[in-house]
Amino acid sequence: MPDREVAWQILALNTEKAHNLKERSLEVIRIYRGLVDEDARRPESQFAFYLEEAALVTLGVCYEQAPRFGGGAYHPILRRLEAFTGEPLRAAIKDHEKHAALVLDLEEKVAAAVKKLKERGLVSPYLRSFVVARINPLRWIKSEPPPLEDVLKTMRERASRFNVEKIKPQDLAGAGGPPDEGA
Numbered sequence: 529m530p531d532r533e534v535a536w537q538i539l540a541l542n543t544e545k546a547h548n549l550k551e552r553s554l555e556v557i558r559i560y561r562g563l564v565d566e567d568a569r570r571p572e573s574q575f576a577f578y579l580e581e582a583a584l585v586t587l588g589v590c591y592e593q594a595p596r597f598g599g600g601a602y603h604p605i606l607r608r609l610e611a612f613t614g615e616p617l618r619a620a621i622k623d624h625e626k627h628a629a630l631v632l633d634l635e636e637k638v639a640a641a642v643k644k645l646k647e648r649g650l651v652s653p654y655l656r657s658f659v660v661a662r663i664n665p666l667r668w669i670k671s672e673p674p675p676l677e678d679v680l681k682t683m684r685e686r687a688s689r690f691n692v693e694k695i696k697p698q699d700l701a702g703a704g705g706p707p708d709e710g711a
Contacts, residue, residue, distance in 0.1 A: 549599050550591055556580060557588025560621065568618035575612070582610035582624075589628035594635070601638070601660040602631055605683075608666060609676040630680040637687035638663075644692040652700050663687050 556579050563575055572582075579585060583606035587599045610627070613620055642655045652658070663686035666673055673679065 549587065549603055550597075552580070553584045553587035553591050553599060555588075556584040557592060560585050560588070560617070560624075564617045564621055569616050571614045572617055572620040573612040573614050575617075579612070581607055582612050583607040585621075585624045586610060586627045586631065589625050590631055590635075593628065594632060597632070597635065598656045601657045602635075605660075605664060605666060605679065606631070606676070609673060609679060627676055627680070630677060630684075634680055634684045634687060637684055637690075641687055641690040641692060645695060648692055648695075650695065650697060650700055654700070658700060659687070659690060663690065 559578055560575075563570070563578075583603060586606055587597075587603060590597045590599060590602075606627075613623075615623070638656060638659050641659045645655055645659070660683075661667070663683045665679060665682050665686075
């Protein structure tokens with residue numbers, strides 16, 4: 529057994545893993561790229577134990593390209609729609625990179641909507657999550673969801689048409705998490 533594989537097993541079993549999404553995603557993509565360098569012909573699904581979830585691979589690519597990316601808003605969508613495949617690592621990484629490009633393109637449109645909301649005086653740390661939730665078609669789909677690429681395309685179109693004039697401060701109040709204990 530190669531020493532590198534032992535190291536990945538240790539990382540996978542480490543109870544003191546990176547706690548936030550960005551750190552976890554960057555760790556996963558680093559391991560993934562190491563696997564590609566080592567033997568790109570092996571199926572991606574063989575490494576699910578080391579990589580936790582397929583969404584982290586895509587988010588890792590996003591964070592590599594945009595370190596200040598707000599992946600937490602997109603993680604639930606990616607986690608629901610991405611799975612490890614039987615494809616060789618060489619092919620699977622291309623799919624993750626393609627998905628990451630689509631997510632980053634969507635993020636540009638979401639960031640524009642967030643900027644417009646801020647210009648209207650709406651301030652909340654949850655603005656990005658609020659916009660993503662509003663344009664997410666998955667919240668209405670109870671059956672088998674469409675492919676990730678279709679969902680991201682729909683979200684991109686909705687983000688482009690996002691009407692900030694319809695958003696009221698009380699709409700954001702419900703998206704702000706639990707009420708303060710003193711309230």
